[in-house]
Amino acid sequence: MARLTVNGRGVEVDVDPSTPLIYVLRNDLALNGPKLGCGRAQCGACTVHLDGQAIRSCQLPLGEAEGRQVTTLEGLGTPERPHPLQEAFLAEQAAQCGYCTNGMIMQGAALIQDQPGITEAEVLEGMRGNLCRCGTQPRVVRAVMSAARKGA
Amino acid sequence: MSASASLTRRGFGLGVVAAGLAIGFRLDAPARAAGEVTPMLLANPKLDTWVRVTPDGRVSVTTGRVELGQGVLTAMRQIAAHELDIDPAALEVLSADTAASPNEGFTAGSMSVRYGGEALGMACADLRATLLRVAAEAWGSEPGRLTVEGGVIHGADGRRMTYGDAASRVSLVRPVDTGARRKDPTKAGPIGASLPRTDLPAKVFGQQVFIHDLRPEGMLFGAVARPPGYAARLISFDEAAARAMPGVVEVVRDGSFLGVLARREEQAREAASRIAEAATWENGPPLFGGAGVFDYMKGVPAEEKVLHRTAGEAQGAVRLHRAEYRRGFQAHASIGASCALAQWEGGKLTVWSHCQGPFPLRTDLARALRVEEGSIRVIHAQGSGCYGHNGADDVALDAALLARAAGGRPVRVQWTHEEEMAWEPWSSAMIVRMEAGIGGDGTPTSWSHDVRSFSHNTRPGQPGAGGCNLRSAWYLENPVAPPVSTDAPLPAGAAARNAVPIYAGIPNQRISSHFLPEAPIRTSALRTLGGYFNALCGDLFIEELAALAGKDPVSYRLANLTDPRLAEVLHRAVRLSGWTPEAVRLAPALEPVMTGTGLGLSRYKNTDCYVAVVARVEVDTRSGEVRPLALWAAVDAGRVVNPDGLRNQVEGGMVQSTSWTLMEEGHWNAHRIVSDNYADYPILEFPGLPRIESAIVDRPDQPPLGAGEGSQAPTGAAIANAVLAATGRRVPEIPLTPERVRAALLA
Ligand code: FES
Ligand code: FES
Numbered sequence: 001m002a003r004l005t006v007n008g009r010g011v012e013v014d015v016d017p018s019t020p021l022i023y024v025l026r027n028d029l030a031l032n033g034p035k036l037g038c039g040r041a042q043c044g045a046c047t048v049h050l051d052g053q054a055i056r057s058c059q060l061p062l063g064e065a066e067g068r069q070v071t072t073l074e075g076l077g078t079p080e081r082p083h084p085l086q087e088a089f090l091a092e093q094a095a096q097c098g099y100c101t102n103g104m105i106m107q108g109a110a111l112i113q114d115q116p117g118i119t120e121a122e123v124l125e126g127m128r129g130n131l132c133r134c135g136t137q138p139r140v141v142r143a144v145m146s147a148a149r150k151g152a
Numbered sequence: 153m154s155a156s157a158s159l160t161r162r163g164f165g166l167g168v169v170a171a172g173l174a175i176g177f178r179l180d181a182p183a184r185a186a187g188e189v190t191p192m193l194l195a196n197p198k199l200d201t202w203v204r205v206t207p208d209g210r211v212s213v214t215t216g217r218v219e220l221g222q223g224v225l226t227a228m229r230q231i232a233a234h235e236l237d238i239d240p241a242a243l244e245v246l247s248a249d250t251a252a253s254p255n256e257g258f259t260a261g262s263m264s265v266r267y268g269g270e271a272l273g274m275a276c277a278d279l280r281a282t283l284l285r286v287a288a289e290a291w292g293s294e295p296g297r298l299t300v301e302g303g304v305i306h307g308a309d310g311r312r313m314t315y316g317d318a319a320s321r322v323s324l325v326r327p328v329d330t331g332a333r334r335k336d337p338t339k340a341g342p343i344g345a346s347l348p349r350t351d352l353p354a355k356v357f358g359q360q361v362f363i364h365d366l367r368p369e370g371m372l373f374g375a376v377a378r379p380p381g382y383a384a385r386l387i388s389f390d391e392a393a394a395r396a397m398p399g400v401v402e403v404v405r406d407g408s409f410l411g412v413l414a415r416r417e418e419q420a421r422e423a424a425s426r427i428a429e430a431a432t433w434e435n436g437p438p439l440f441g442g443a444g445v446f447d448y449m450k451g452v453p454a455e456e457k458v459l460h461r462t463a464g465e466a467q468g469a470v471r472l473h474r475a476e477y478r479r480g481f482q483a484h485a486s487i488g489a490s491c492a493l494a495q496w497e498g499g500k501l502t503v504w505s506h507c508q509g510p511f512p513l514r515t516d517l518a519r520a521l522r523v524e525e526g527s528i529r530v531i532h533a534q535g536s537g538c539y540g541h542n543g544a545d546d547v548a549l550d551a552a553l554l555a556r557a558a559g560g561r562p563v564r565v566q567w568t569h570e571e572e573m574a575w576e577p578w579s580s581a582m583i584v585r586m587e588a589g590i591g592g593d594g595t596p597t598s599w600s601h602d603v604r605s606f607s608h609n610t611r612p613g614q615p616g617a618g619g620c621n622l623r624s625a626w627y628l629e630n631p632v633a634p635p636v637s638t639d640a641p642l643p644a645g646a647a648a649r650n651a652v653p654i655y656a657g658i659p660n661q662r663i664s665s666h667f668l669p670e671a672p673i674r675t676s677a678l679r680t681l682g683g684y685f686n687a688l689c690g691d692l693f694i695e696e697l698a699a700l701a702g703k704d705p706v707s708y709r710l711a712n713l714t715d716p717r718l719a720e721v722l723h724r725a726v727r728l729s730g731w732t733p734e735a736v737r738l739a740p741a742l743e744p745v746m747t748g749t750g751l752g753l754s755r756y757k758n759t760d761c762y763v764a765v766v767a768r769v770e771v772d773t774r775s776g777e778v779r780p781l782a783l784w785a786a787v788d789a790g791r792v793v794n795p796d797g798l799r800n801q802v803e804g805g806m807v808q809s810t811s812w813t814l815m816e817e818g819h820w821n822a823h824r825i826v827s828d829n830y831a832d833y834p835i836l837e838f839p840g841l842p843r844i845e846s847a848i849v850d851r852p853d854q855p856p857l858g859a860g861e862g863s864q865a866p867t868g869a870a871i872a873n874a875v876l877a878a879t880g881r882r883v884p885e886i887p888l889t890p891e892r893v894r895a896a897l898l899a
Contacts, residue, residue, distance in 0.1 A: 015416075023418045032365045033358030035536075037487050038569040042830035045487055073358035086356045093348060093796055096804055097221025097537035098355030099488040105356065127838040131830065133487050134221055134537045135807030138844050139800070 004065045006031075007075025017063030022046045024062050025072060033073025033102045037131075044103035044130035048072050054110035073102045076109060084150050085109045088143040096134035103130045104140050112148035120145060189330045192216070192271035196254035197327040202275035203232070204324065209316020211236060211279075211303065212244040215272055216256030217264040218508060219247060219351070221537045222860050223797045224264045226347055230793060231269045233342040235276035235335055237300035238315075240342050241350070248510045248532040258509035258611065260540070260677065263858060271328075278332040283318040290321070338791070338852055346796045363506050363533040364491045364566055371493075372401060373417040374554035374565040375424035376624070377410040378575065381823025382674070383436020386410055386627075389427060397423040402557045407629035408433075411554050413563060421568060438822035439672045445581045446478055449604055454666035459642050460652050462661040469589025469597045473697060476585050477689045479886040481578040481818040483827070484678055485835055488536030490543035490576070491566040494551035501528045501552055506535025507544040512613020519618070520549050520625035520632050539808070541676040543567055543576040545612050549622040573828035575623060578818055579678035580606035580647070580671065584689040589660070594701025596712065598660035601690065605647040606671035607637035608681035623674070639667045644757050649683035650865060653690045654755050655712040673818075673825060679805075680756070680861045684812065685886065687754040687865035688872065695750065695873045696882060699736040705751050705873065706733040715755070717762050717788050720849055722753055724786035725764035728847050738880045742773045742897060747781070748878025752869030760858035761789040762849075765806065767842075767870035771878045776894030778875055780810050780842035783867060788849040789859035795848055798859055803844050805863035811836035813868040817887050 003012050006029060013028050020039075025031045025048065037045030039058045046058040049071040077083030085108050088094075095101045104127070111126040112118055118126075123144050132140065196202070196216070203213045213232045219225045225245055233240040246253065256268050284295040287305040290313070299306045305313045337343050354361050379386065386408040394403045394412065399419030404411045410427065414420035440448040493504040501521070507513045510530040518525040530548070538544055547567055555563035567575070583604040589597035612621040619635030620626075626633060640646040648665045698708035706726060713719050726733065731749045752765045764786050770779040787802050815834055818827045827833035868886065875893065876882055883896040 019416075019418055023416065026364075027367070027417055030367060031358065032360050032362075035362075035488055036364065036566065037489075038830055040569070040829060043487055043569075073356075077357070079353060079357055082357070089356045090348070090352055093352065093800065095221075095349075095352055095355055096223075096800060097534070098352070098361065099486070099536035101355050102358060124838040124841065129837075131487060131835060131837065133485060133539070133808070133835065135804030136800070137807055137836075137838055137841050138803055141838070141841070 002062050002066050004068060004070055006070045007072060013062070015062055017061060017066070019062045020058050021048070021060045021062055021065050021070070022057040025057060025070070031072050031074055035099055035102050042131070043100070044107055045100055047103040047106040047130070049106060049110060052110070052113070054107045073106060076106065083109060085112070085143065085147040088147040092139045092143040092146070094136055094139035094143040096136055100130065100132040104132070108140070108144040108147070112144060116148055116151050118148045190267050190270040190274065192254065192256055192267050193274060193328055193330060196271070199275055199278060199326055199328045200324050201254045202272055202328065203279050205315055205319035209314050210242070210244055211238060211315060212246060213272060213276065214246040214253045215268055216248045216254040216511070217268045218259045218510070218532045219534055220259060220508065222801065223349070224259060226349060226797070227264070227269060227793065228272055230342040230345070230347060231273045232276045234337070235273050236280050236303065238303040240347060242303060249529070250510050250514050251529045255511045257512060260508050273334065274330055274332065275328050277334045278329045279324070281332045282322060282324070283315055286318040286322050287313045343793055346794045361534055362488070363493060363504050363535055364488060366493050366504060366533065366564065368562045370561045372413045372415065372558050372561050372563050373420040374411055374413050374551060374563045375420035376550050376565070376571070377412070377424045377428035377431065378571060379408060379428070379433050381435045384408070384433040384823065387432040387434050389431035393430070394423065394427045397426065399423070404554055404557045406553065407631065408627040409553060409624050411550065413554055413558055417566070435823050439820055442822070445480065446583055449581065449583055449668060452668060454604065454668050456664065456666050458662065458664045459648055460661065460663035462659060467597055468591045470592050471590050472587060473590055473700060474585070474587045475693055475696065475884065476583065477692065477884050477886070479582050479685050481581050481673060481675070482678060482812055482816045483573060483578050483818055483833060484539050484542040484576060485573065485833060486536040486538055486542055489567040489569050489572040490547040491535060491564065492548040492551040493562055493564045494548065494555040495560070495562040496555050496558070497560055499527060503528065503530045503548050503552060504533045505530055505544060505548040506533060506538070507548060508538065508541070509611065509613060512611060513545050513548055516545070516612035516620045516622050516625070517549060517552060519620040520622050520628070521552060540678040541577055541611050543572050545621070546575065546623040549624050553624060570828040573833060574825045577610060577674045577676035578825070580608060580675040582682065582685045584686065586689060586693045588693065588697060590697065590700065594697070594703060596658045596697055599653055599655070599658045600662040600664070601651050601653065601686070602664045602666065603648050603651050603682060603686055604666040604668070605682060606668045606675045607639065608646040608675065608677055609640060610634065610637050610674065610676040637669045639665065643759055645682065647682045648686065649681045649757060650687040650690070650754060651682070652758055654715070654718055654753065654758070655694060655709070656714040657712040673820065679808070680864050683756060683861070684809065684864045684868060688752070688868040688886070691752050691754065691866070691869035692872055692882070695736070695876060699738055699876070702735050704733040704735050709751070709753060718753060718755060721762045721764040721786040721788050722751070724847050724849055725766045725784050728786060728845060729766035729768070729784040731766055736877050736880065740880045742879070744772070744774055746771050746773060746878040748874045748876070750870045750873025750875070750877050752866030752873065754862070754865045754869070756858065756862040756865070761787055761862040763787045763802070763862040763866045765863065765866040765870040767867070767874040769871060769874040769878060771875055771893065773879065773897055776890035776892070776897065778814055778871070778888050778893060780814065780840070780871055782843040783810070783870065785846040785863055785866070786849060787846065787859065787862060788851060789862070790854040790856040791852050792848055792850050793856065798848060799846055801860050802846050802863045805861065806844055806867045807836060807841065809864040809867035810842060810871065812864070813871050813887055815887050815889070817889070
């Protein structure tokens with residue numbers, strides 16, 4: 001039985017501790033935010049925050065999340081209380097199919113935390129590991145920069 | 153819900169998701185001459201197939217088109233709301249479901265709104281006119297004296313009747329009256345407004361959107377144990393060992409199709425991979441007979457056709473210029489691998505799929521499973537952007553085959569990314585040969601373009617053909633082989649799409665194709681089909697002709713154009729970029745880093761939107777690396793319905809094309825594609841992103857044109873031409889990898 005905190009709530013799951021966290025979040029906890037993409041740390045679709053740091057949940061064994069704070073897109077903000085980057089994604093209409101969007105927002109949110117002066121070059125480098133096949137990257141950059149300036 | 157309970161789309165919240173969808177950018181809804189009926193209405197004549205008023209008074213419209221991230225459902229919402237004088241947000245918009253929606257074939261080729269939107273608009277116009285007549289009769293008035301506001305009919309004397317009330321007094325179960333009066337699409341209303349996409353909040357807050365998010369009670373996870381090669385056969389495997397693997401509840405073997413059902417997703421994946429590895433397979437002969445793909449393509453028999461000719465013999469040519477351009481296999485490479493959910497109940501199959509054509513998929517599922525089409529229902533749910541025919545259809549058959557062993561429980565199968573890359577259909581390798589006569593003053597006196605290619609369309613549901621285009625059908629004990637592939641005719645074309653030059657002023661044109669119906673590596677539709685590469689080659693070739701003539705690429709192009717709209721986007725893109733065009737200097741001395749600006753111009757399918765792109769690149773001549781610095785585009789897509797949506801499509805296409813043009817190429821071993829992950833098949837990352845700007849040439853007086861696939865070819869051409877401008881050397885093969893560029897520089 002693994003105990004962890006997901007989006008502020010304590011949860012217990014009876015799953016092999018070597019199981020990659022993404023499967024637990026999606027299939028056991030019915031969270032839709034983190035997406036299963038490449039499954040090998042190449043695309044960023046599965047990004048969540050572990051104690052505030054952006055990590056690839058396809059790579060993290062459940063056992064290593066024990067006793068730690070996991071935040072998914074659902075926990076970052078809600079329609080009622082959106083995170084500034086979620087608002088910026090809506091303002092910039094920064095998606096097409098939206099499959100990469102979770103990773104873009106979770107990576108971007110960690111990147112700009114307390115970094116109002118972040119440069120565009122730093123954003124491009126910080127988002128390197130997040131892929132989008134629909135070509136929405138220019139909009140994603142605009143959204144991340146605008147949320148950073150607002151002090152996300 | 154019990155394990156075998158019926159899964160309705162509502163039960164999963166999918167109807168709600170579909171209703172909340174709204175994306176959109178353009179539409180075709182010109183007033184049609186009376187008697188001219190869109191093909192979608194001929195195929196689906198019933199009014200209540202398209203639009204209904206629910207007992208509680210809401211208007212619900214249904215389209216056979218599917219959302220692929222491209223915005224089609226918002227366009228449909230706008231068309232319907234415009235015709236009905238109703239708030240777009242008040243409409244329910246449902247998408248394709250073989251049990252409930254019109255059959256509109258595939259959602260592809262930028263044709264949705266032109267045909268499907270026209271049909272939906274007609275049906276809504278009919279509904280509005282019918283309800284107005286009902287109110288007029290009830291009030292002893294004339295329909296022409298009534299107005300509608302927000303779905304409520306108003307009489308001149310202040311009387312009111314809701315659509316719901318009016319609809320309860322008349323039967324809507326009848327064919328669409330195609331004579332109903334349409335509203336003027338240029339009048340202010342939902343058409344022309346930039347509706348924000350209503351599907352985005354769900355995507356931004358992590359709500360249920362994708363097929364991957366469906367988790368009906370009792371669901372099992374399936375996975376397929378893939379052979380080591382496309383032509384491999386299963387000789388034997390250890391079934392007992394397979395059944396003993398953690399979480400495995402069922403093992404399915406049918407011929408060389410081998411798969412598992414497990415309680416957990418990671419268990420199914422793990423078991424499938426271990427089973428595949430431990431099984432004994434017999435591989436087929438090596439791919440391409442062990443030869444390189446381009447040698448193979450030139451060596452096998454081809455169907456040869458002349459597709460287009462303009463009269464006359466080449467006159468006044470003082471010399472000939474020839475070029476051969478090549479492009480390898482390219483992948484859809486979706487971020488999320490293909491996924492499907494299937495459930496059998498009492499001999500009836502229901503499949504949730506993110507395919508582009510639920511009806512054609514149903515046809516091929518029936519062929520593969522050897523059941524009646526009527527016993528299968530396919531419901532569309534969203535998936536990761538697919539950009540053409542990827543594994544979406546195939547995984548639906550995998551789920552159906554595995555679900556047969558699930559005792560009525562629903563089965564979800566999501567391919568692994570590696571599986572998607574190795575087993576999805578790829579975009580064909582292509583060879584284009586061009587030749588032009590050049591007159592004394594450098595003007596082209598003739599133009600020929602020959603394209604050699606495998607198929608660009610092996611989608612399911614090929615009419616009349618029999619056979620089955622779902623991959624696993626070929627591996628069954630009783631296999632159903634694919635039908636023989638054919639090439640689509642111009643003007644749209646498939647392999648030869650955009651092979652006819654936009655430079656209509658050039659005399660003596662000859663366009664031909666060498667079509668290769670049998671592909672050792674399975675190929676099918678990737679965004680633009682052959683259009684990206686054909687248009688790109690045409691534009692590389694004209695740039696070379698300009699350089700040989702010592703002319704700048706803009707004035708040389710203008711001299712050979714006859715369509716003023718092409719000239720206009722060309723001027724606009726050049727102005728936006730601030731570039732002063734000059735003649736390309738051929739083969740100058742190399743400097744360590746050289747920069748150059750190039751141009752790309754095309755009209756998608758020769759019938760849709762006009763796009764010009766200017767690219768500025770930097771070439772590191774020591775490494776051969778090409779760095780795209782900036783791209784400027786101008787697009788004319790006729791009347792623009794949603795400028796933001798149009799920009800999203802155009803600029804997204806420019807990013808995708810930058811990736812195709814500089815990086816993307818598949819590799820294989822003797823038996824299968826091995827570029828099966830993003831390290832071995834890299835796509836563009838953020839730091840490689842060029843600065844992108846676009847301008848829209850708005851033409852409110854012109855019918856809208858398909859714009860979802862217009863920017864790829866001119867972007868690729870502009871980048872390749874910028875490399876020519878920078879270095880004075882041509883690189884005849886896409887992608888422009890550092891090794892290839894370096895080799896061209898040293899040649
Ligand atoms: S799914 Fe985790 S990085 Fe791609
Ligand atoms: S929006 Fe489709 S992958 Fe990024």
